[in-house]
Amino acid sequence: MxxxxxxxxxxxxxxxxxxxxxxxxxxxxxxxxxxxxxxxxxxxxxxxxxxxxxxxxxxxxxxxxxxxxxxxxxxxxxxxxxxxxxxxxxxxxxxxxxxxxxxxxxxxxxxxxxxxxxxxxxxxxxxxxxxxxxxxxxxxxxxxxxxxxxxxxxxxxxxxxxxxxxxxxxxxxxxxxxxxxxxxxxxxxxxxxxxxxxxxxxxxxxxxxxxxxxxxxxxxxxxxxxxxxxxxxxRNLVDLRLPVQYVNRPHQDFRGYCGQMVSGILRKGSKIEVLPSGKQAHVASITTYDGELDEAAPPMSITVTLDRELDIGRGDMLIHPHNRPTVNRHLEAMMVWMDEMPLDPETRYLVKQTTRTTTALISEVRYRVDVDNLTRQEAAPLQVNEIGRVVLLAQEDLYFDAYHKNRGTGSLILIHPLTHRTVAAGMIIDRQPSDQLPASMDVTRAPISRRPMRQGRVTRDEVARRLDQRPRTLWLTGLVSSGKSEIAYALERKLFERGKLATVLDGGKMRRGLSRELGFGSAGVAENLRRAAETARLFNEAGLIAICSFVSPVAKLREQVSEIVGPDQFSVVHVDATPAHCEARDETGLYRQAREGLVQNLAGWNSPYEAPDEPDVYLDMTQLSIDACVEKILEFLERTQAD
Amino acid sequence: MLIETPDGLFPRIEQVTMRHEKNHYHIGHLRSLEAESIHIMREVAAEFKRPVMLYSVGKDSSVMVRLAQKAFFPAPVPFPLLHVDTSYKFEEMYAFRDAFTKEAGLNLVVHRNEAALAKKANPYDLGTGACCGFLKTRALLDGLAAGGYDAAFGGARRDEEKSRAKERIFSFRNRDGGWDPKNQRPELWNLYNARVKRGETIRVFPLSNWTEMDVWHYIHLEKIPIVPMYFAAEREVVDMDGHLIPVERFPFPDRLRRKPVRLMCRFRSLGCSPCTGAIRSTATSVPEIIAEMIEVRTSERANRVIDHDGEASMEQKKKDGYF
CATH class of the missing domain: 3.40.50.300 (P-loop containing nucleotide triphosphate hydrolases)
Known part of the structure; x- marks a missing residue:
């Protein structure tokens, strides 16, 4: 040896x-x-x-x-x-x-x-x-x-x-x-x-x-x-991103936030902000087994204590107050699909990004990439080993940067909720305001291909005869504060007095429950309308008249709504008013906020409103009272009762 | 380990080194590996209900324990250690285990396959494959089930053996504890998938990216206590087909015994005493071990009898539930 x-x-x-x-x-x-x-x-x-x-x-x-x-x-x-x-x-x-x-x-x-x-x-x-x-x-x-x-x-x-x-x-x-x-x-x-x-x-x-x-x-x-x-x-030493991984609390006097430095430099004494609370504090210590540090850089795993008690948990993020990542539920990403089960737009996947885990829907596949010649192919559900650009809507806000700026905060994985397999990896693309995301309901299964759901022994005709009414959906579209909801509720009352059963669906009702987690960007609006349409369809199947009151500014969306409800039982009512008329009677404050630049996508104001070409009922709000409007709709209903 | 290249070939590197010196945030590879391991351990503590750390008494376990202490400092390590004991470990290992865990204030759980031991399971009568199956794999699965553990840290490294080179850091195990190498969950960045159903578990390997050299170097830097058997001493050993097996008190038939000899030797990795060979060595300190490693050119598990049962023996053991 x-x-x-x-x-x-x-x-x-x-x-x-x-x-x-x-x-x-x-x-x-x-x-x-x-x-x-x-x-x-x-x-x-x-x-x-x-x-x-x-x-x-x-x-x-x-x-x-x-x-x-x-x-x-x-x-x-x-x-x-x-x-x-x-x-x-x-x-x-x-x-x-x-x-x-x-x-x-x-x-x-x-x-x-x-x-x-x-x-x-x-x-x-x-x-x-x-x-x-x-x-x-x-x-x-x-x-x-x-x-x-x-x-x-x-x-x-x-x-x-x-x-x-x-x-x-x-x-x-x-x-x-x-x-x-x-x-x-x-x-x-x-x-x-x-x-x-x-x-x-x-x-x-x-x-x-x-x-x-x-x-x-x-x-x-x-x-x-x-x-x-x-x-x-x-390494990115500029943008401080410390996702909180674990809260270390051995006794009353120590509360440490553990995590691995993703990017930026953290210094003792410096001011930090906590996402999502927005609360601020100073770094009291950077604690390690080997003693306290004055500063920490990536990829160190550290424990931070703050100078004041804040409610911070796993999935929160420590940042510098003037250097925030994007905070949004909506994002676009290049996604590599990794599972034999193809992407399913109706599956709510678990998404893990930094130390946050929430659920998410892939609301759209914008295109697939043909890797061999770098061309974009038409969007289709991604199959295993395919790569595409997707729009992702998470249940909760994520704190992210574009992947090319920050691999640590720009990456995510999707986990299937049932098989628990890691099904996809995503690289987040540069920030894009959610109101510029596509307004589309491609999430929807094509209604034509749906098998009739009603399999009970009570037929629709029997219900209609019992209630002595024709179940149908009236879709009131028009600008914010044009008077849609007032008309809707007045109409509901009138119909009730005449022995008919009707119910109103509007933004307020939807957003309070069924669409609670949706945002107000275009994609959120589209999804909300899709849900409203599906709900109206169910009401109709139960024999009710559904009076739906939604701004629904995009003609394509209204067409899709009509497809979901069923064109035979769907009628459009255009509640037409000038923006000035609406602003004058506005109680929502949206017009004032739009004037101040706080609201970006108010239809008819700073985003387009596509008026219906041939509405079933046209209501000129500058000429008609609410009661007159209701009368016009009732006339329409009677006229088309037998259709 | 070291590449012999004339220095003149590296004009660019001087430049790079200077830039490093200006960069106050240079972090060497050992600190990078440490940070990665700590991240992994915290991730497990945050995502699992009942994690446990497999503790084999070896040097890798000692390093794992130190990393756990660092990960949760100033709190104590928030999970127990599980020693799957075949009863055939060396006396020095048992002594070290008890002293080390006591001093560090660690919660140690020991599990043995008592039924098999009652039937006197041993490698000479059963063969190493079956013996490991009963006393290690079975005992491990039973021990994990008994504790209701949903995640178990292991000290395995990818550089140890070629089937381990493919192991994930979060490695999924089915209800029988089995590994399906062809169907592993993809693992990207440091986003680990910790989802399991009842009965399924994750084996977690925080030392995956460490090499044998890294482990020794870290032991040296951190002054981590290890079993004295790693250091050279004069020991009584028997030459069993080229493996130097130390003489301990075992109830085995005399026919298997050969004439013992005394010589300076040490252990490069520690297993059960009948199956772990020593190597001739004079290295009595960690730096000397490292110096020896640079010169000695055999891989670390070469003196473990079990790996040589068949070409793919480790892969098969892992499919069956072994670490």
Whole structure:
């Protein structure tokens, strides 16, 4: 064995350097064909990170599997038995090795289309992506796919390694052709740091040391790039985001808020604000097992105490008072679908973002991305391994930044409420006011395809005969304060006096219960109308006349409402009044707030109102009294009683 | 571990180093790993009703305990430690376990498969596979069920063994404690999926991204107590097919015994005494162990008899519920 050690100085220096080594996470993707495993094996071997017994086991297995005497590096990197037998890589495998200056964690992922999700998993935390291209085959789908995923998951540095240069005679022209083609493709990806490098993993050219077989390449070998890529600058040290993970309260005198610094710098004594309460306090201490700190930076896990008692729990966030993330229930994200069960617009998924967990609906898929040519495909429910841009509506506010600005607060996962599987990963896209989100009810199942729900033994006709009325829905549309609700309730009373049963549905009723969690942006308004329409339909099925009073400014939405209720029993009443008339009799205060710029999307004022082209009843509110309006509607009802 | 490269090849790195010096917030990889592990532990404490920490008495367990102390300081560790005891551990391990947990004020729960032990289960008669099955895997599953634990920390690292390289940090186990390697939950960023139904559990591996070197280095920096068996001493051992098995008092047939020899040796990883081999070594301190690691080029589990039962033996054990 070894003789007694005398190198204590050397060892001390080694330990000091070892502790300060920087941790760099790398992702690779590709199949065995590309030589990915060979490259990794080569890196591990040439940096002396493979142990002798592993090498022996490797040699044994290589000999068993193939006639060639060359060591098959894939056997080292493909860990699972099924993978070794089938010769494929099906999951992310992590490799660990180190050099003089750095520790590397390498996430090794399969390159096939059906493993897009694994690729995304490996890329999610990576600082550097190594994209492999086979010099003989040129730029193929798989390499493009990997580059796209790497860019989507925000990996800041990318090295394109053109491999198997030994098989193309180390020809510079081959390398340049691939580089040019890739550069053209990559301009659309917006990769901040992109480099190209010719290698032969099998022979070892330009992997650890510069190869003299390619004197035309003047750059660094791969390992040197891995060592020198400046990753510390990728951290966001500006925007303080400390999601509260755990409240530590061992006794009455200590209340600490634990969390891992996502971004920004937290200093003792500085003023912070708490989301969602908006309350402010000063940092009394940054407590750790190793003593108190004056400041903390990402990725430290710390415990903070404040100078005053505030009600703070898991999922809250500590920020600087003048640097807030977006606080909203609505967001748009690029989403990688990861589950065999496709995206279902009616499933309320669990969403986990920072330390918050709530539920969310995907209210729209805006488009799918064809990863192979980076084009947008028409929206459809995302299937496994598909990527698309979605609109997400959460039950509660989330505190987020755009993913490209902050990976920690811009990322989220979706968990299926029943299977508990992680079904999707989302990268939040730049803030977009919720009133600019699409007004659409694509959430709705197409009413035509619905099987008739009424399966009881009481028929609709029987109910109608018993109540002596024709169940139908009257849809009153018009500006805020045009008089819709007054007319609706007066009409309900009149009908009751005539022995008819009617009921009013309006914004107030819906928002108090059924639509309690919805916002007032376009998407929230659309969803509220959808629910109102479904409710009116149910009332009609129970034999009632539904009088619905909603601004419903968008013609397309009213058409969809009509589809849901059933066009045969649906009539539109246009309550027409000028904005000035409405403002004069306004009790909601919305017009005043709109004048002050506080309300952004008041129909007819600062957002469009699309008047119905051919309403069943037209009411000119500048001419008619409420009673006159009610009379006109009653006339209409009588006239169409038999239709 | 160290790459031999001429210094002249690194013109860019000087530049980078200077930038680091200006950057007051440089955080070395050990502190990064520590922060990640603490985050994982707090996540478990926040999301599960009854977590437990599997405690194997080994060096990785010692590191895990220290990380837990850090995660919840100044509060005590908010979950118990569970030692799944085969009864075949070394005397020094039992002594260390009791002293260490007492001094740290930890709540230690010990679970054994008493039924199997009553039938004198041992690796010589059953073979290592069946013995591990009864005394480790079965005992572990029973111990977890007995405590009603819904999450269990383990000290396994991805660099230990190739099936472990694919393990998630939050690793889902079905009602039988089994692992389905082909159907794992995707795990992105540090957003861990902690959802389980009754009877299902999550095994949590806070040291996933640590290497053996990192663990030793951390033990050195943090002065973490470990079982003295990791240090070289003169010990009486028997050479069993190349594995140096220490002589302890066991009720095994004499036919299996060979002539013991005394030599300087230490243990690189600790398991049950009949199945754990020592390596020849003179390293009596942590820095010496680290120095030895740089020179000795065999992987850490090479002296564990159980891993060599078959090519995929660890993967099979994990599917059955082993850690």
């Amino acid at each position: 070894s003789e007694p050690k005398t190198h204590s100085d050397e060892l001390t220096r080694f330990l000091a350097e070892e502790g300060e080594k920087e941790l760099v996470r790398i992702s690779t993707a590709g199949s065995v064909d590309d030589g990915k495993s060979t490259l990794i094996g080569r890196l591990l071997h040439d940096t002396q990170n493979i142990y002798e017994d592993q090498l022996h086991a490797l040699a044994d297995e290589s000999a068993r599997g193939s006639a060639s005497r060359q060591v098959d590096w894939a056997l080292l990197t493909d860990g699972l038995k099924a993978e070794r037998e089938q010769g494929i890589t099906i999951d992310v495998a992590y490799r660990y090795f180190s050099s003089h200056r750095r520790k590397f964690i390498l996430a090794d992922t399969p390159g096939h289309e059906q493993y897009t999700r694994n690729m995304a998993t490996g890329a999610s935390t990576a600082d550097l992506a190594i994209v492999l291209v086979d010099a003989r085959k040129g730029l193929r789908r798989q390499s493009k796919r990997h580059a796209f995923i790497a860019a989507l998951l925000g990996i800041p540095h990318m090295v394109v390694a053109v491999n198997k240069m030994d098989l193309v005679g180390y020809d510079e022209a081959v390398f340049e052709r691939i580089r040019d083609e890739f550069s053209t493709f990559a301009t659309r990806l917006g990769i901040p740091d992109l480099r190209f490098l010719p290698i032969s993993a099998l022979v070892g050219d330009n992997v650890v040391a510069t190869s003299d077989r390619m004197p035309w390449y003047r750059g660094e070998p791969l390992l040197q790039i891995m060592e020198s890529v400046f990753v510390a600058g990728d």
